[in-house]
Amino acid sequence: MTVPAAFPGPWSAAGMIAAVVLCSTAGEVLVAAAMKTIGDLDKIRAHSGMKGAIRAVITCPLFFAGVSFLALAFFALLFALNHLDLSLVGPASASLTLVTNAIAGKIFLKENVDRRRWTAAVLVCVGVYLLAH
């Protein structure tokens, strides 16, 4: 028989969601930087086969740094889902991660986050919120 988890206070809930958002942003930016360094995986696979593509990915140190943060984000998500509803954790973390990634992409990856991408990030953010409520 399972014992339902007591719903945590707003600060604890915010802390759990913030942990998921920060870890996944760090992980995604590091993984994106790694994949930019490696190059187009489809072309590498066409040239060197699947083994060559896997080797190109797993020999990149940035990739492992990114995966470590994504693993932390995964366990932070499991912990949050154990205490909070998916309808709160899912959209809140997805929406906030979109915005933090747009900021991080511009600062760290030097991506051209133009008005079109900012508008899209805000629209998707609001859309995810509405969809979940």
Added chain:
Amino acid sequence: MAHHKLTVRQYAILGMVGLCAPLGDSCLSRGMTHLPAISLDHLGTLLAAVFTPWIVAGIALLIGFFTSYLTALSWADLTFVLPTTAFGNVIMALMARFWLHEPISIQRWTGIVLITIGVGFVANGPSRTERPLMDAAAGPISAVEEEQMR
């Protein structure tokens, strides 16, 4: 920024990115809500949760997501790929409406429309920021050449 036209295969990979993530999250949620509350003092039980069936299914779907996500990131910007992950929520809501016949409120329809417009906005733009010097130095050709040297 030059406009990189995506191929059908690349759109299919973006579709997998969008679908596998929400399906995987749903499996994880189902698995974790059926477990007793886990406190910070017993974090080891989180590892045991990894081997329950719903969590295994969720992890399998998230591996599918991660593989397609990595492939997409190798030819597109992070700020281009990420909004497409939200499109999976739209597909799941439409499946709930037309397959499971669940009612969808006006608020949710508004959310669906906003996400669709947002993803369409990004998809019509360039997929990658052009950096002539960096792309020449560390592009796919250099990775392939590195493979040849091994």
